[in-house]
Amino acid sequence: MMNVRTICLAILSFGEASGYEIRKLSTEGDFSYFVYASFGAIYPALNKLESEGLVTGRLETQAGKPAKKIYAITDAGRAAFREALAQPPARDIFRSEFLLIAMCADLQNPQVIRRAIDTQVAQLETEIEQLGLIAADCDHPGTCWVVNYGLACMRTSLAYLKENRASLEALAMPPAAAAAE
Amino acid sequence: MMNVRTICLAILSFGEASGYEIRKLSTEGDFSYFVYASFGAIYPALNKLESEGLVTGRLETQAGKPAKKIYAITDAGRAAFREALAQPPARDIFRSEFLLIAMCADLQNPQVIRRAIDTQVAQLETEIEQLGLIAADCDHPGTCWVVNYGLACMRTSLAYLKENRASLEALAMPPAAAAAE
DNA sequence: TAGGCCATGTAACCGGTTACATGATTAG
DNA sequence: CTAATCATGTAACCGGTTACATGGCCTA
Known part of the structure; x- marks a missing residue:
């Protein structure tokens, strides 16, 4: 289950983040060696996750910058993530x-x-x-x-x-x- | 350009094959370490490739087995494949x-x-x-x-x-x- | 003042998987 | 008699990318 949903939960299990930050982490940061995700995939995924109660979003206004919506994982989200990772891993995918x-x-x-x-x-x-x-x-x-x-x-x-x-x-x-x- | 089209051309550049055989090679054979492709992707790709003149298909009847459509790469196909591979490779994709x-x-x-x-x-x-x-x-x-x-x-x-x-x-x-x- | 970074989101599109439809032959 | 292998193909669906829309701030 290596879709954008799971990646969002994974990143949020390390701490709060906005959609923008999640994308950065998944393309440039620590997570970029497992996954790539674009805005068009991340924002809808976060909204869905929020509607399901697996994450919560809080709007934060910043001086001189656009407001950002900071997401945090909930207990239900943590449980769902744990469960997703509990089953044996699928074969690695390598494309070169x-x-x-x-x-x-x-x-x-x-x-x-x-x-x-x-x-x-x-x-x-x-x-x-x-x-x-x-x-x-x-x-x-x-x-x-x-x-x-x-x-x-x-x-x-x-x-x-x-x-x-x-x-x-x-x-x-x-x-x-x-x-x- | 690591899509099903290119994979079909790659496999056919090694010799003739049917859609069924291409799928086997891409999931179990020599090529399975670069790619996975399903029937639903291969058959339409081959038909398109044929309509574009990059491969030719020839129906072969077999005793005791269903007829198979054997594809061969054309000169145009070979040129297109060569050209696709000539540009610098994209980053490897690794998902684990x-x-x-x-x-x-x-x-x-x-x-x-x-x-x-x-x-x-x-x-x-x-x-x-x-x-x-x-x-x-x-x-x-x-x-x-x-x-x-x-x-x-x-x-x-x-x-x-x-x-x-x-x-x-x-x-x-x-x-x-x-x-x- | 142009381009890049911050920041969120939508809509069109696309490539691909999954499941279905069909059918003969062979091996267990 | 059942399951697997051979063999081709279609249709529904889905996950994701790309491009678009918007707009302010900062740096070169």
Whole structure:
């Protein structure tokens, strides 16, 4: 049950937040490695959750900024979240455009493959850096555990990529053949 | 562009296949680690692809089995696929219910956490085993590269899980507190 | 003064899943 | 005789993205 509802409950179980903040956390913050959610999904989800009594919303006016609606999880919400997490986890979902490109490396010319690898390396490096920052000042043990798990996986990916990029590049179409297409 | 269309083109670029076979490959075969696609998505996609001239369909009658429509990629299809893969890859998508459970381990009682870890370990082990079989008799270099990449990542995950499961279990709510809820 | 951040929300659209409909063959 | 495998397809539904609407404040 990894839908927007559950994500909202998860984030609110760590503390109060507005819809705007939930979106930030789910795309840039600690939760961005599990989920992506847009405004168009979050706001309706929060309204529904409120109508069901799983969260409560309170309007807070701010000086010089638009008013925000701060949501807090209720006991019923906490129970629902706990129950959702209690059943055995579904299989992890992993989707990688890079791996599809790699698998079909023999259809592309070397520049394309090199660029794809460069992009992937850069992406992994920034993600590792960001995870490192989170790990550095992390006071919540569960979050720490998960972040370190993520770091271990990403470091392996990056190391494999760097060590084996030459053999992948070698699979690409020779420029002559590519030019003849 | 990791939609069903692209997946169909990818699979057909390796050889002819029917809709039924494409679904098998995308859920159980070599491609199942990048994608999941159901009949309801594949059949309409293939029909559209055919109407656009990117694939051709040929009806084949079989003795004792229903007739199947075998699709083959055309030159135009190959070009479209190549072009789709030529642009830099989007960020990998990773969704893990297990990591959400782990992050919130302090909300659950130890049995639940233990069961979640067991499920995750079992899932990783079977996936590693299956990937090992694919790697064992794999004649296509691009596929080999990708499979070995996947194996490296999954082995790291599994090792981390096994080495650190005790510390995760320790985060779970003590049974007394859980009972009081 | 232009663009970015804060902040909430709606509506159109889309890609995909689930369930249904159909039917023959084979294995337990 | 039942269940599974082979095989194709449609229709209802749903969850989510994208784009739009609105508007004030702050920074470059």
